[in-house]
Amino acid sequence: MFDYLRDPQEIYAKSFATIEAEADLARFSETERPVAIRIIHACGMVEMAGQITFAGDLCGAATQALRTGKPVLCDAEMVRHGIISRLLPAENPVLCTLNDGDTHGLAAQLGTTRSAAAVEAWTDHIEGAIIAIGNAPTALFHLLEAIHNGRLPKPAALIGMPVGFVGAAESKDALIEHAGDIPFVTLRGRFGGSAVTAATVNALARLAR
């Protein structure tokens, strides 16, 4: 009835060829390039190439952390479920503390969102870990403050791609300005989300294998 590509390998090949043809990838390094391509692939928008910002040796730091079995800490269940566990090189734990029992009460106590309060539960896991924030601007703001105050140790690498109309663009600008020596990748502006964030983790996991 319809004439369409059905072969998964052909679909991937044609998708990546389209991205290479249409997206401006010139400013990415050899290792950043496949990550940028996967981000664009996940959202279907070549114009997002211009919003992708890498800092430090994000790819090197994240792949090293993944190879040594460090966990991936996610701000949302959708991020967690978008990460393809068979790609992870060291059976890395993928954690989301958003629905932990005490997050709701802690959020009320701190006067913030549940997503921000959930960051507090990362204490025992965050040192040298990979952070994947794909939903809540408040989680990213809260994390940057907690690291700056010395209340939380530093992760190895930070993927910061929250989405929305309130705080998303601002939290990513804050990341760019205040990440210090933490390598990161972000997608400037209001767009972001669980799909691009999980795709970034999956791309880094492929690099780490």
Add this chain to the structure above:
Amino acid sequence: MFDYLRDPQEIYAKSFATIEAEADLARFSETERPVAIRIIHACGMVEMAGQITFAGDLCGAATQALRTGKPVLCDAEMVRHGIISRLLPAENPVLCTLNDGDTHGLAAQLGTTRSAAAVEAWTDHIEGAIIAIGNAPTALFHLLEAIHNGRLPKPAALIGMPVGFVGAAESKDALIEHAGDIPFVTLRGRFGGSAVTAATVNALARLAR
């Protein structure tokens, strides 16, 4: 350290006010409007308002199906995990058959993707159900063909928002042209994804309560 909104209710209110102020929502009906707002909210892009296409009484059909306990059938685990189960009005099952044991073999046998083959496993659940396709163009193409051929019965409502560079825009055009009397909502073009799809289900569930 940072000055940002922390109160969840204030964040929602400001987000929706921004969408109302910036997005062109004039062509949506009173019932479609909150669904369109949630789609825009999920992706952070007011310009997506122009891509949203409703057909038939999508909201009426979907809310009726949800109230009577019909299942929600998803093409991807990320869609399934983006659906907030406490919003569903009748403890509706939310199913994703992508990782069922025989999907891989069936895909090879049919010469198609695993996402398309997974649609075949919807046979016993699809009549009167709500379909939520937020990832694979091949799943949407395959479903339209199977319904057209009479191999699968009709769902009550179809959310068709696959994403990507190969077949996404085309499968949504096919939906617009060949859905027949099945009410649907889609997001024309390459953009789509699990977040906007799950947000649509959640918005319809709110309407159904």
